[in-house]
Each structure stands twice: as C-alpha cells, then as structure tokens.
Amino acid sequence: MRPPPAILSPGAEVLGYTVERQLGQGGFGTVYLARNAGQRFALKLLHLPRVGERVEREVSILLKLRHPNVVGLQGYGLWPPGAPRFAVIVMEYVDGRRLDxxxxxxxxxxxxVARVALDVARALAxxxxxxxxxxxxxEANVMVxxxxxxxxxxxxxxxxYEGARGLTVDILPPGTPEYRAPEAWRYFRQHARSPGARYSAGPSDDLWALGLVLYALLTARKPFDGTDDASFIEDVMTRDPTPPHTENARVPLALSDVCMRLLEKTPETxxxxxxxxxxxxEQVLAGADTAWDVxxxxxxxEDTATTVGGRDSLDRWMRAPQYRPRRGKRAPPPAAEAEVTAPGTTVKSVPKPRRRSRAWAMVALALMLIAAGATLLLWTSRVAGVDPARQEVAASGESPQADRAAAPTGPEATAAAVALPATLQEDSATVTTPPKDTQPLQLPSKPAKTGMSTMARAVSTAAACTALACPGPQVRPAPPPEPCPVGAVKAMEKRGVDIGDKQPALFAKGDARIIxxxxxxxxVHLLGSWKGLPGGSVLxxxxxxxxxxxxxxxxxxxxxxxxxxVCFDVHAEEGPRGMAREAGDDSPDRARIWTTAYVKAVTEFE
Structure with missing residues (x-):
C-alpha cells in the first residue's frame, strides 16, 4: 500500500489549500499547516486504505461539535480528485503550544492551570x-x-459516539494505555481470556484522563509510576496517588481536591x-486568592533548586538529592562566563558566588576533581560510548511516590502480570528480510577533532573553577517524557526489532557532515537493513x-x-541520547549537528 505522505513540499496544492509546512504525524496520517484565501487551516490527510471507516467516524464527530474549546471542522473531502487515496479533514488552526x-x-x-483544566472540562461537557x-x-491532544x-x-x-458501529475487535477500545481508567483495567483483567469480550468506555473514562492531566500540570509528575506494565496497572487499580497539594506545597488544597475526585477508583465515586x-x-477559581498566582x-x-532533607554529609548529598521540579524559560549563561568545550562535555568558569561554608568548598573541590577525571575518561573512551557525567537535577518525572509505592504481592500480583494490550489492529505489511550473512554496517565516522589543546584548556578551567568553588553548569533539561504512538511497540516486534536495539542512520543523505x-x-534515513526494516527506510x-x-x-x-x-530515540555516534550541538549556532530553536547517528528502539520517550 502507499503510505501517508512523509512530507508534502511547501507550495503543494491540496483541494485548493496551499501547504506551508508539516505540523505533525501520527499512526494514520499527517497534519499540515495550509492557507486558503489568506487564512490558515490545519489539513489532516488520512490514508484511505489504512483508516477505513475511521475517517467517517471522525468527520461525524466533528460535525456534532460546535464549541469554543473544541477544534472546529471547516470542511472535508477526498484527494487527489478522480483517484483519491487520502481523506482530507480541514480544521481550525490553533496557533499555540501543546499542553505539555x-x-x-x-x-x-x-x-x-485551573483555567486550562476548566476549558478542557467544558470541551468534554x-x-x-x-x-x-x-x-x-x-496533554498531546490539548492545544493552548x-x-x-x-x-x-x-x-x-x-x-x-452513541449508535456508532464498532471498528475494532480488541477487548479494550483504542486509546493511550497510560491514560486508561481503573475500570478498564479491571475489565481487561477479568475478561482477558473471554472470547468476544469488549469493554465499553464511558464519560467517566474521559474524566479519569482529565484527572491525570490535571495532576501532571499541578505537580510536574505522574501519579502512577510502576516500573513495568504489571505494577503500573496494579497501581492504577489499587493505589491512591499522593494528593497534589502534598506532592507540591504550592498547589491550593481546593484545586488538589478537585483533582483527587477525578482520580477516584470507580465511576460511582x-x-x-x-x-x-x-x-x-468555576467554584474554586471564584474563591482563589493571591496564592494562586505563584x-x-x-x-x-542558580539559586532556585531546593533539596528535600538536609545535606549533612558529602555521601548523603551525592547519593540521592531530591529536587523540586523546575519549569519555565532557561536563563542564558552569565555574560562573564567563559565556556570551553571538549568532546561531549562543557566546563564553565563563572564569577565567584556568595560565601560558602568550608564544607561546601571541600565538596566543590571533590566534585571538580571527579569531573576533571571524568572528562579525561570520556576523551579516551568516546568510541566505546561512555555517557558523560551530567550536572542535571533529577528529572521532573521522578517522584517521591516511587519510594512509597509497594510492589504488589500474592495472587493479585500474579493476575496483574499482563502486558499492556495492543489497542489498534496492525495492518499487514510486506517487508524485506535481510540475508542472514549481511555484515554489520559501519557508521561513517566524524573527522577527528584536534582535541589535546581543547582538553588542556578544559582541565585548566576546571582547576581554576575548583579554586573558586564554582557551581555546576546550568543545563537546559531534556524534553519531558512522552508515550510511544499507539501500536508502535507491536509494529516493531512484528518486524523483529527488539527494544534497545540500535542501527546507524543519517539525518541527511551523503557524506557525514554538519547540518x-x-x-x-x-x-532520518536508515543505513542498511535492520531485521524487518529494509535499508533506505525513512523514519x-x-x-x-x-x-x-x-x-x-x-x-x-x-x-x-x-x-x-515506530518508537525510536536518536543517539549520538558517541552514545548519549540526543545529538551534540556543534559550534556556530547558539539560538534556542536551531542547532548545528553531525548527520551521523544511531536510532534506538524504545518503549517510551524518556
């Protein structure tokens, strides 16, 4: 079958709309920004052989809904004329950002947060x-x-919608597993081996998901964080999450209570x-005071990350510091900062901070000596993929809940040990299996960089910073976690791609270079065949x-x-997740990178 178009070139005409750029891509099609008569619209192209009746379902739903907090339908049709391969849904373009x-x-x-949650609640109502x-x-389906x-x-x-014919034969309807309500998982556990069993979602399922969204907005954490599918499902069904106002003291009690009522375990409660x-x-907003504006x-x-508990020893401090999650714009580095970069690491020299205690000076000295040694180790072992030490605080997704959650035991735990079910049927697809004697493909390597002088500067800077007891570098954190597309893990397993597997790839065809x-x-273009993924596949x-x-x-x-x-993270040739920024562009929304990379199969984006 022909796939949904990966990219329509700017200027392409679709039913009278001029494409400007791609906005996103999902399991069934692609969304583009387009113009017509000077106005902007979102064009959703759905591959007809793949979506079947689903396009009619979506159009029927949008025709039923006219509300300020629901994206508006502007029109629909088939394209190209005469021999249509795609359904085109024209929607209101929301100029903004995804909720997360x-x-x-x-x-x-x-x-x-309360106003945004109110808007979503009004849309659901x-x-x-x-x-x-x-x-x-x-969060990914709410635009601000x-x-x-x-x-x-x-x-x-x-x-x-009421009266619509079922389109799938799975026990659970389509959806994102992490947002399923407890009653859905209970039904799945009870009827997993019952032929023909079908769970029927209701309004309470949407309300549960709204509660999860509100919790994450209030705390920057997820309420349930099981280490695997079974423990996660068990937590959703049986464990009460820590109230948002307990997890984050800045959350007003009244708003925390609203969230907890949305996360009750049964639809009745x-x-x-x-x-x-x-x-x-509306009621809690009417009673909001100035504390709601913090x-x-x-x-x-530099001075905003706070720790939980005391720092009464170097050992305790280095083992497991707990940080409040941080959000917002990242401050640019100080003007007086001198930055020296060795491959894979950044050492910064900043002005002397306010007076520190003697103990903290010793801590800083120990850390800088460790950092200097780690820099040397990274330089000599970059080919082996050693992950450079990071000065980043604990990820916002981590939560004290992890320490409080007890692993399920007994018969119930055994019954819960069921993998998350597939939520959408995978279409059959013909793929070419590479010959067994195919040799591993060698990734084109970067030209060697002249690094000894850079290394010497980095170590000398580290020594100078040690004398001043400098703080660690301020680092823009990685993006927040995100689930894989529905059906992605199943599709990769079907083609023999195991989680954790890596394969070389290029951001642009041709010789390795900076772009x-x-x-x-x-x-990203796959280099060489990878089990059930033929060489030359475009990701x-x-x-x-x-x-x-x-x-x-x-x-x-x-x-x-x-x-x-699919669900692939990109790793640098040296090993760490993400690509290192090369010199020449320090802007917040653009960067220079090498074209050579590895793609890694994952179960979620960390």
Missing part, C-alpha cells in the same frame, strides 16, 4: 452532551492558544460528569532543540511503500 510544552515553558500558576466520547484525553491562553481539545480520531467538573473548577514550580536558575536543524518535523518524527538536539521518530516508511508506527 506550554506547561514546561510557561511554568504556570495554579490559576492558569459539550462532547458528552452530544453523545461523543474523546477516548484519548492527554498563544493569543489568549484558551485551551482547545483536538484529535477526535479514535473518538466514539468519581466526579459524576464533565459538567460537574466545570462547576467545581508559579507552581521553581524557575530555572543546521531546527525544531519541528524531521526525517520521520520531530526534533527538539535543547542543550542537545533530540529527535523522536514515530513513523517508518519503506522504499516499497509500507508504513507503520
């Missing part, structure tokens, strides 16, 4: 009143408009309806520019025209 990106960059207050279920409420901060619920592609959630959120997380800065890359859609997704350049690849297209969802 908005939260990470904006560091919102409790008042802002209107949908449920029309007999429509979204079934995939999550830049002009006024209004939130809009988008992507009803796996939604449902949960918030009764989306309309009831709207009422509750950012919920610490901002990024400029920005945030947004990206394509597409999006790039994220931070202190390193990250690429999350979610779609594969083979030269034969087969296409399917």
């Amino acid at each position: 990106v908005w939260a990470d960059e904006e560091n919102p207050t409790a008042r802002q 209107a949908s449920h009143a029309a007999g429509v279920l979204h079934r995939d409420v999550k 408009r830049a002009s006024d901060g209004m939130a809009k619920l988008v992507d009803f592609g796996i939604g449902d 949960r918030t009764l309806s989306a309309l009831a959630a709207v009422t509750e959120l 950012p919920l997380c610490d901002a990024f800065g 400029s890359i920005g945030e947004g859609p990206v394509e 597409s997704g999006r790039s994220i520019v931070r202190d390193r350049v990250f690429a999350r690849l979610t779609w594969a297209t083979t030269a034969e025209g087969d296409s399917f969802p």
